[in-house]
Structure formats: C-alpha cells, structure tokens
Amino acid sequence: QVQLRQSGPGLLKPSQTLSLTCAISGDSVSSDSVAWNWIRQSPSRGLEWLGRTYYRSKWFNDYAVSVKSRITINPDTSKNQFSLQLNSVTPEDTAVYYCVRGAPLDYWGQGTLVTVSS
Amino acid sequence: DIVMTQSPDSLAVSLGERATINCKSSQNIFYSFNNKNHLSWYQQKPGQPPKLLIYWASTRESGVPDRFSGSGSETDFTLTINSLQAEDVAVYYCQQYYGIPYTFGQGTKLQIK
Numbered sequence: 001q002v003q004l005r006q007s008g009p010g011l012l013k014p015s016q017t018l019s020l021t022c023a024i025s026g027d028s029v030s031s032d033s034v035a036w037n038w039i040r041q042s043p044s045r046g047l048e049w050l051g052r053t054y055y056r057s058k059w060f061n062d063y064a065v066s067v068k069s070r071i072t073i074n075p076d077t078s079k080n081q082f083s084l085q086l087n088s089v090t091p092e093d094t095a096v097y098y099c100v101r102g103a104p105l106d107y108w109g110q111g112t113l114v115t116v117s118s
Numbered sequence: 119d120i121v122m123t124q125s126p127d128s129l130a131v132s133l134g135e136r137a138t139i140n141c142k143s144s145q146n147i148f149y150s151f152n153n154k155n156h157l158s159w160y161q162q163k164p165g166q167p168p169k170l171l172i173y174w175a176s177t178r179e180s181g182v183p184d185r186f187s188g189s190g191s192e193t194d195f196t197l198t199i200n201s202l203q204a205e206d207v208a209v210y211y212c213q214q215y216y217g218i219p220y221t222f223g224q225g226t227k228l229q230i231k
Binding site: 037039046047048049062064065098100102103104105106108109110111 | 167225
C-alpha cells in the first residue's frame with residue numbers, strides 16, 4: 001500500500017521560501033513507471049498542478065509556467081522522498097499543497113495548508 | 119493549456135436516483151499510441167484530498183463501487199453515479215493527463231435533494 005506523508009511549515013511571510021517534503025512508503029521515488037507531483041488547491045485557483053519529477057534512466061522535471069521561475073522539485077533517493085521549494089511567496093500562494101503519485105493521480109498526501117501572511 | 123469545463127457547477131439529486139456530471143476538454147485527449155482517453159475523475163469530501171474514482175475515462179479504480187461509471191471520448195466525458203447514496207455527497211472533478219500541465223475542471227458539487 002502506497003502512502004505519502006507530507007511535512008513542512010504552514011505559515012510563511014511574504015518573500016520567504018516555501019519548503020515541503022513528501023516521504024514515500026510502498027513505492028520508490030526512483031521508480032521508472034510513475035511520476036511524483038505537487039498540486040495545490042485554493043478557492044480562487046481550484047486544483048492547480050505545479051510540477052513533477054520522474055526517473056527514466058535519468059531525472060526529469062516539468063513545471064507549470066505560472067511558477068516556473070520560482071519552483072524546484074527535487075528527489076531524495078537516500079530517504080525515498082521528494083521535495084517542493086517555492087521561492088518569493090506572496091499571499092496568492094496561500095493554498096493546501098498536496099504531493100501526489102501519477103498520472104493518473106492515484107495516491108495523495110494528506111495535504112498541508114500553507115498560509116502566506118505578514 | 120487544455121481547459122477542462124464541467125457542468126453543472128452544482129447538482130441536487132434524490133437518494134437512489136442517478137447523478138450525471140459532464141466534462142468537456144478544449145482539445146482531443148485521446149492518445150492514439152495507447153488507444154486511451156487520458157481523463158480521470160476524482161471525488162473530494164471536506165477536509166480530505168481528492169480520491170481517484172475513474173481513469174482512462176472509464177476504468178474504475180480498485181475499491182470504487184460499481185454505481186460509479188465513466189464514459190465518453192476525445193473531448194466529451196461523463197461521470198454517472200447510479201442509485202445515489204448519502205456518502206456520495208462531495209465535489210467531483212475531472213482531470214486530463216494528456217499533456218503538461220495537467221489541468222482540472224472547476225468541480226461539481228453534488229448534494230442530496
């Protein structure tokens with residue numbers, strides 16, 4: 001049974017860096033048949049895919065254009081996890097953030113409410 | 119980006135009746151290389167992450183009751199819930215995984231009449 005467990009702070013000030021980690025059990029971040037995604041959800045933007053990392057003989061990343069200049073998703077094979085970094089956050093980045101396996105998006109982390117406020 | 123548009127935005131159906139939710143993609147999401155529509159449906163209840171119900175437009179995820187079914191192809195898709203149960207009250211989303219970025223519909227809120 002695949003489980004994704006998220007960790008990271010939930011309150012940030014504008015201009016700070018959002019950092020979240022997703023620990024994987026029951027699968028491997030280095031699997032060559034799946035990808036590992038970050039998705040966020042807010043009332044104003046709905047469900048928004050942010051990016052993914054995946055391994056196909058080497059590591060690849062894809063990012064949404066809306067955050068491409070600010071986002072980094074990194075795998076950590078030693079800990080079987082992957083992370084999200086989003087720089088220079090603003091109140092518009094306030095959302096529930098999910099780590100997700102797929103696609104299709106079959107396993108979701110529990111979600112982390114991240115609030116950006118001065 | 120592929121735009122996913124759901125209808126209706128909200129729906130009230132009596133217990134035991136059928137609920138139908140539609141989803142339209144702004145472009146064809148049928149991939150000829152694997153002969154599949156890259157479309158999935160999710161159910162989300164308050165305080166929970168979305169749960170995968172249907173993928174490849176019509177394949178039910180393991181453990182999902184058979185009253186849930188998906189149909190459609192290319193740009194027009196439907197989620198049908200037969201014999202509505204109280205526990206089906208939720209928001210339902212369609213999502214395409216044909217191209218990056220993955221995109222979701224705006225959601226349909228299903229309530230009991």
